[in-house]
Amino acid sequence: MGIDKLLLRREPPDPYLCQPIRTDRFVLANCNLRDAIKVTAPWRADPEILENLMYGQRSYSAFAWVRSVGRPDGQTRFFHAIMPKEGGGTIGAHRLSINRSGTVSLAIVIHARSWWGKGVFEEVRRGIMDHFAVSERVTRFEGHVLARNVSSIYNYQKLGFRLVGYENKSWLSPFSETLLDTVQFEMMADDWIAQRHIKVDADDR
Template sequence: MKARSKLARPLETERFILEPMGPIRFMIETREIRRDPEILAGLFQTSKPRSAWKWARTMSLPDNRTKFAFSITPKSGGRSIGFHKVKMRGYRSAFNSVAIGDREWWGKGVVLEVRAKLMNHFFSCSDVERFYGVVEARNTASIFNYRRLGYDHVGSWHRSNQNPQTGEVVDFLNFEIFKDKWMAGPWAEKNDDA
């Protein structure tokens, strides 16, 4: 297995600096996001605000060994606009989750640019061979993002969860992509400078 310390280093995309956060920075930087009803609904299907304790527990804090959270800061200035997490779990697999708190940046391809960079980085610097994600069936933006990056929809969980606030029952869609498909596709960077 290749060293994982290489994974937790700052990265750059065309428009953003991505910085790996430790658990304390993650908690500080996500103070507003964890109280944002739309973000909470996207991540947890309920907009009920989370205490710091519950947020820490359910977000599984970054340890920069198998759990990573990269802060996303525009090169054009200003503060972090959100984060993208990558959690290594299962057999050579990595799980995505993302939240962009700053509405100015919604609809501007942030997730595509950032996720593509992180995938190239993890494919190049670790033994990860598969990325995957699980999306609530009405989270259209996330579904489009997975499809745009070439992920396959490999199954659905029907009526698998219930919103504790509204009682609504929701479905989830599973997406995955393997390294060989990614490397043959348009988003692959052949030379991650790792």
Template sequence: MNWEPGKPLITQSERFIIRSLSAKDAGPIYTSWWNDAEIQKGFNFKPRGWDQQRAAQHIETFDNRKKFHLGIFEKQTKKIIGFFAIWPNYTKKVALTNICIGDKAWWGKGVTLEVRARLLPFIFNTLGMEKVEGEIHGRNLPSIYNYKAMGFTPEAVVREHLISPFGGRVDAYHFGLLKEEWLEMRKAGKL
């Protein structure tokens, strides 16, 4: 995968182009996801009330070195349908990731599995990580499924770990995948 630290990443899976977002990608579709109650609940946030300028500022905080914010674009229409974020810790060699499928027409259609499978070689081989982590805020059942289906291990349920913006507290679910586990699954043809 062609990539240099600080430069945009671009790759593709079977159905999607996956590339680093830039401020000009902060159009109405992308911005709307930050203001969508159903989507933001998955991040344990209320709708942010962002305009396109604020969304662009958010994108600009990602440097393609220590923080990646990758848009997921449908190949045929070139329409953005979601994004994937990576925070590699080069000291610990552990990367935290998350994903948002903003276009609800794509929910339940295997986007997360396809995109994550495409990016794991980048995270493990190119970035040199030895573990990938995911944290789910609250009882997000589709996200839990996506980690389980990719062989991630549920490592902890941290009870009432977060304050919910909707009142009360919510659990945090921690999942992890070690590089050797990923290699074993690839060898077995599971990824």
């Protein structure tokens, strides 16, 4: 097989990582591309969401949003729809990517504002990290947020993440046309497993 074909070949979805995740109040359903576009559709014209996620445009057409979302492949890119067990539809989504070094980049949006302040971030993030931390493909978790995003910073600190970087004027906002500071957090997978007293099953690794 030629090198070009090898580079184009996609690994099949990871059967463990693609399983639905259940927390006390929510089901976190792994999304295909169609589902990911649907559950993130409220993001594409919401200035507050787009700025907090550090997107480069003020708004997105439906076509541009499809390209921006990227294709969830069950290997390196995942989207999870956040659905209350009590019903009522999707209230948000969690985005996750894994690079070749095993670093997992995390982002979450609760677009149903009636759920703000009700501990959704913490519960969902714990469920996601409990699930992914035991995979042999995962070594660390990271979060990258605006320095003025106080609620996200509070939630990362509450979960035990370490502040590992402060970047002055590192992101140009398309909304205000000003340079904004950003901060970086990390949590090693092994530290999370120890902190949460997770029993690692060899089959998961």
